[in-house]
Amino acid sequence: MPTVNHPRIEAVNDFVIRFANVNGTGSASANNMFSKAVFRMGVPVSPKNIFPSNIQGLPTWFEVRVTEKGYLGSRGDVDFVVAINGQTLKQDYETLMPGGYFLYDSTKALPRDFKRDDIFEIGIPLTQMCIDNYTNPRQRQLFKNIIYVGALAYLFNMEFEVLTGMVKDQFAKKEKLIAPNIGALELGYNYAKEHFTEVCGLRVERRDNVGDSIMIDGNSATGLGAVYGGATFAGWYPITPSTSVVEAFEKYANKFRKDEQGKNKFAILQAEDELSAMGMAIGGNWNGARSFTATSGPGLSLMSEFLGLAYFAEIPIVLIDVQRSGPSTGMPTRTQQSDVISAAYASHGDTKQVLLIPCDPAECFEMTSAAFDVADRLQTPVIVLSDLDLGMNDHVSRPLKWDDDRKYDRGKVLTAEDLDNMQERWGRYKDVDGDGIGYRTYPGTHPTKGSYFTRGSSHDDYAAYTEDSSVYEANMERLVKKWETAKDVAPRPQIKYRDKDSKVAAIFFGTSAQASYEALDGLQEEGTKINTCRIKSFPFHPDIGKFIEEHDTIFVIEQNRDAQMRTLLINEFNTGTEKLRSILNIDGMPIRARRIKRKIERMLAGENVSPFTTVNSSAQEVEA
Amino acid sequence: MPTVNHPRIEAVNDFVIRFANVNGTGSASANNMFSKAVFRMGVPVSPKNIFPSNIQGLPTWFEVRVTEKGYLGSRGDVDFVVAINGQTLKQDYETLMPGGYFLYDSTKALPRDFKRDDIFEIGIPLTQMCIDNYTNPRQRQLFKNIIYVGALAYLFNMEFEVLTGMVKDQFAKKEKLIAPNIGALELGYNYAKEHFTEVCGLRVERRDNVGDSIMIDGNSATGLGAVYGGATFAGWYPITPSTSVVEAFEKYANKFRKDEQGKNKFAILQAEDELSAMGMAIGGNWNGARSFTATSGPGLSLMSEFLGLAYFAEIPIVLIDVQRSGPSTGMPTRTQQSDVISAAYASHGDTKQVLLIPCDPAECFEMTSAAFDVADRLQTPVIVLSDLDLGMNDHVSRPLKWDDDRKYDRGKVLTAEDLDNMQERWGRYKDVDGDGIGYRTYPGTHPTKGSYFTRGSSHDDYAAYTEDSSVYEANMERLVKKWETAKDVAPRPQIKYRDKDSKVAAIFFGTSAQASYEALDGLQEEGTKINTCRIKSFPFHPDIGKFIEEHDTIFVIEQNRDAQMRTLLINEFNTGTEKLRSILNIDGMPIRARRIKRKIERMLAGENVSPFTTVNSSAQEVEA
Amino acid sequence: MSYLKSTFRHPESPKNDLGYTQANYEGALSTLCAGCGHDSISNSIINACYELSLEPHKIAKMSGIGCSSKTPAYFLSNSHGFNSVHGRMPSVTTGANMGNRDLTYIGVSGDGDTASIGMGQFMHLVRRNLNMVYIVMNNGVYGLTKGQDSATADVGSSSKKGVPNMYEPMDLCELAISLGSGYVARSFSGDKDQLVPLIKGAIKHNGFALIDVVSPCVTFNNNPQSTKSYEWVRDHKEATGTFDLVPEEQEITVQNPDQINESITLHDGTKINLHRQPDSLDITCRESVLSALEEAKQNKQVLTGLLHLNTDSNSTHDILNTCDTPLNRLTEEDLCPGSDALEALNQSLR
Amino acid sequence: MSYLKSTFRHPESPKNDLGYTQANYEGALSTLCAGCGHDSISNSIINACYELSLEPHKIAKMSGIGCSSKTPAYFLSNSHGFNSVHGRMPSVTTGANMGNRDLTYIGVSGDGDTASIGMGQFMHLVRRNLNMVYIVMNNGVYGLTKGQDSATADVGSSSKKGVPNMYEPMDLCELAISLGSGYVARSFSGDKDQLVPLIKGAIKHNGFALIDVVSPCVTFNNNPQSTKSYEWVRDHKEATGTFDLVPEEQEITVQNPDQINESITLHDGTKINLHRQPDSLDITCRESVLSALEEAKQNKQVLTGLLHLNTDSNSTHDILNTCDTPLNRLTEEDLCPGSDALEALNQSLR
């Protein structure tokens, strides 16, 4: 081993390891095994799968952050690389932090031009070991991944039984696979032990820091939320990264929703496109069956006309938008928070849509189930804005909870009895309660009362077509009143004061939250106390306006180019143009805590920096 | 005639007459004849057709403003009603101004409850006269309209020869219709002369106030602009109020664009829907044939996905959006300016679209032809934002002009020769000039050079697919640079200082301009000098920012509920939330000068008034 | 404006099995042009529902946008109606049907609404065999937007505008048959005798039922050069035969039993007795029907009547194995797995 | 990742009439799964264009979104390509073709891209008879999004997921034929001998030409229960016959002239000589082809080859009477009526 002119990175339960693989080779499950093993050792972990828009043969990365303190956002920088992909070997070599570790397949020597002297190279002849130990080519491919996991177990000094336990769990139903997998783990473990004693300064030590947490991806939690929230129908069209929302719904519905005859208490239709998927959701909800759909950017655009119908005809809908990098097809397997404006103002004419914005799987579950209540209560579309990072990656999350006393809020719906007991003439769009929301009836409720005509054209209180200016206008203003009502119905922001007197604050939402909290913790350690407001819904609660009033400098942290949430903030509050300062990340990777921190430091120091975090600077230094 | 307890309205060349008819009865052409006759007497006129979303049998109104001073916007209030529609008789009776005139068909007496004593009733037994004079039922229906026009000629003391001249022009090709039409005019004229001498205080007198103006609807001018701008292909889908744009394009192209063999130097396809229409426009422009489409709100929503593709793949497109009242189907035959946000930010992800906003037919012509240059220059979609009022009503307009020396600006396009002469490697999206715009090639240009792959997915300078974060990011930032370039390419705002020191200003655009100028003229007469900025395009020119800086109170006047242009202003300039004050009109009627004026007066007087102009107050008083 | 109903009603109007008079099935005053074919179709729908003694509130009226799509306002005012957006009635109806399988869904659309903007949704609706009646009020023109070409216009046909259509027409019946629809019919708005039983049969059929009704647009497409004009259709109409619909409970009493070529039992026991000429079309065989349609097209005939019948198919709910209770009637107890199940799930995720 | 081309090339590779080698028609390295049927089709496109001696830059490659729609990057790198949005290749190609009638348009799509989201656009594209080649790389599954159902899956067929499809499949050839397309073929990605001539014929045909190519997805739909698997198709393939394409300039030299049942001359003088068994399908008669397709379906056969040929139809430009010069080549002088015309117009508006 060559001498290294740099101190090695040393850390216990606090480092980032990145696996560089080729997709379609089974690496994801091995990498997941590693990450879950850390979790089972009681140490919080945050895995991020960085995959291409392709099925087989292209580079894919898997980044695992081991984080004793439970910082689950992306940190930035890589301490350890497992470089299994020849196509990206050089790049993976270059991006490693000085003092870091480079594990590679030493069956072939590293090329000549790999000559960093500030990192530690760990060569393991993975291919050769597979050739020596396995005959079947598919086995040779799969076990290569297991072997390096075994090696890592040694290098990080992990509890080997945790890994073997995971193998046993995983292959509970295919028992004969257990022994060979454990064998492969041991191969790697032993090789590393033999050749790399005391080389690695990174350790995973057992802790009790995960409590009763679970590990789950956001889309699974969302699908489950739809089951718990009482959704009975999903019309959808496949699109990454939202596909697994409906797949999860299907899985859990199949598990929990069979009647005595084995028939389904739910229905799922794969629509021919997103327009149809949204039309289906509208039809189902019109009939009083909680219905939803899930999509991503291109689908959201295609649903735009229908969202206007639902807004104006006041039909509850739940739409899950799992955002990815736009515009257009963009980077379909990368994350972003860039559908904020298109979702909030979806459709032509004067429209505003309710958004709910979860930041972790538990909130995916809660907000999705709540979304059906909110939609029914407000009789309007509710868009749950998730994203690829949240939806498709596993996250350590507090466990999912359900209060068995909770009753679905179906909003204002009249029964046949209600109709019979009414004194006044019923009007579907009559604002009798002053909250801008009328009473609806489901089709088929009553033989002679309660029928009405639903339409996207202008209508009066009784749902009759009208071109009367003042009737139209009054209806539009009622919708504004309903928007006011929505502010009380939607989840409140999470506001935290680090220092009541501080004039500096930060606003963020969704998956920008974790990295932001971490960055601000770091700043607090250095004495800068920044209060925070995590937005959970749109329309904004007045508390957010107050929060803005209270501060002089407010960083608005988001993952899009055009500062879209900031736009909504200044529009809705009519204030803050000067003090709302953007911190943006648009590179398709989860926003990184170190970058946020550095950015805020520079901005507070009065430097004139672009809101973007990488471009123009990334070349100069290995930036966080 | 009963005594009237109110002085009659007296005016020369300055009044509003409203015709109340049933659609499908041929009234529009008679009413147009009246309006055009005023114009031919040298007096500016402003007709507004207020029609239902229906083909036959429902109420329709036609409002003609006679305006010696050339105020072509809507004024508000009605001085004279021609009430031919039994369905709306009462309503028409009620909305007439005190001192005004009510012309009705006295074949049947007015119902008992019609007993205003502050208006002048002019009963003409139109139906009876038709029965007496014509046998054919269709004639009886059509001539009824001509008879009342004849009566008006007498009542307003118009030059009868102008009307007979119009009849002759109109039926130049169906000569035998001339005599009976003139006969009908005379019937009406004579009846009025006999029964209503000196009753009417309104006069139309010959002036020389129209200069070389023409009368044309915006959509015709737009269609013609597309012909002059070099459009060769239109893919479209019918929708009110944009349909006549393509119809006009077809008409003029058929007139001007036949080659020697009688073949068409243009192509028009009625698409199966708006998605397809936009796809066609994209395909045509990709190939270098100037292509466009026209639609209204619902179509704009449906085009959203494709607009994102065009933005990101950088394909020039011209889209004419003739706005109508939304949301959803809304009031399809009423006007509004409510697609501003959906157009400006069309599509998911970070997108921004260029808007051009004409305020009269001459600008429809100019901006549409310019739109093709702007789109080609910027390689991006350009949306011409017109509206129903502008598009479907005839307007007095300065004549259309074309500079024969003007050359189309096809933007940065490489020929085979260019490609052969290039030293450097060409990259479709390489920003060699620093304006954010690359050089494109048309397919088929060169056997071995210049081919590239157009895509909506992330791409590098050479149009190759990439998932590289920094390449993606650099590309997105280049698009921001291009956006900066657009500010210089798009038409500048029209800024007018009534008083350089005034701190009060108004910003408006499109069809809100005429009524705004009139309202501000009125205020100026009362001593309030308000400077004005008429926005003609988005992105905004920096002059608009300066204009905002210079003033303390700025009224932003627009025809939508959510203050959409104001939203764009504060977003783009990051300023002005406190001083930009909305004046909004959403009732589907063209915004009225008197209402704007009253609103500004009250706001300047410190009253706390809702930005909306009618609701809650319209009931109390006959409001302007 | 045309008037669907007279204002005067005899107090002793006949009543159906439910005790309702025809008036109970009517709607608001039509605002279509006087003479518009669509109004006649509305009347036939009213008749069919009245005669079948359907509970009006158990019917849902669905439509897109167009003159045709306005008609649901003009019939069955005790039914809920949904006038959605242009071309998208199929998806909204699909969702509605998923939400409540117990209603009768009558969808009304135009030729523009279905064959142009709605083509994709239409095709997939048929493919899914959704249980509904789909009526196309086919005037071969865009009425509401004033006379543009439609994709169902025949080659050579021209509307009032005067330019003959040169594109291949979409034959919705042919498409529906080739996509497996089990009930496909064509009729003419002016032929109530044929249309009313067709609608009744369609309502009784389990699965997707299409009725393509030629329905002249008197304002924009009723000129002699149009193959969708009253005159043309009257002259070129050719019927496949007639049929009776015999509800399950009723005795079969047919005037001339010799004429019954076949008797087919629908899902709910109702029988369809087909009467047709010897050697005429076998409507149960989809191949021969497709040929007959192609042939009629070449002979410039409009083949009307029940074109295809196949009762042996699974509707969407059958395929999905949905429970018998309509989904919109399931309550928390049926739907929510509860906290214990969730805790077990949490456990599996550790 | 699969490799379409070997890196080593013989310096003396054969050249076509233009002096190009096959390499001049190749594209970038494919990123599809090894063994994916789509790659074979790309190769056949390369062969066909090479053999026809087409100028690569006079070809435009159009596609939507999907694994299949990625392929245009893997052939003809000297041609412009347009990878548009999901399901909307038809409209973009229509616009492109309107803008320049002189290019050869090769559109590539998937079964999801065409038969689901793109169904409406596809149908209308066929109806307009746009002059283009439309190749569906039909694997009966959504490849790129990892294995969802497609609307072309046969009843009873199941993908790797294992749930048999219960919905009626969309038969794109049947649809194209009934909408009047004059060149309709079906083939198999594994049968280059059949596919290459089909592509060549399609390119030469004036008007819309569809080739529906069964193209197994090795990753998600190549299991034995799938009717789109290599195995199944090999076992159930049935050909209509074969044909030669004889370019205008070339002498007709056919091996066995007895086998030529018919010789059909295309628009540009090229001839198609059909060879088929006695009593086999008459592909010029759309009725009999539709029946044959229905029959094959019932017999669980995949009928391949040229299914329908009709050279007697107007393509979109013919119908529109567009000028011969491509619209994108017209200049100001051709297009702008000038100021005098405008002044005359002003005058008429006073």
Ligand SMILES: Cc1ncc(C[n+]2csc(CCOP(=O)(O)OP(=O)(O)O)c2C)c(N)n1
């Ligand atoms: C998205 C959208 N595009 C266009 C329109 C305008 N539009 C209204 S009805 C109609 C066509 C109606 O034709 P058809 O369906 O044949 O009905 P008809 O009026 O002939 O009965 C169109 C294009 C619309 N409402 N929405």
Ligand SMILES: Cc1ncc(C[n+]2csc(CCOP(=O)(O)OP(=O)(O)O)c2C)c(N)n1
């Ligand atoms: C509007 C939109 N919806 C969904 C998607 C996601 N998507 C990408 S490819 C695809 C289906 C591909 O299937 P197919 O056309 O059969 O192509 P294959 O991959 O099987 O070749 C889908 C649904 C998308 N890109 N855009």
Ligand code: SF4
């Ligand atoms: S325009 Fe035509 S389709 Fe519409 S109502 Fe009138 S006649 Fe009927």
Ligand code: SF4
């Ligand atoms: S997933 Fe299927 S269709 Fe896509 S590349 Fe792989 S084999 Fe081909």
Ligand SMILES: [Mg+2]
């Ligand atoms: Mg129609």
Ligand SMILES: [Mg+2]
């Ligand atoms: Mg596929």
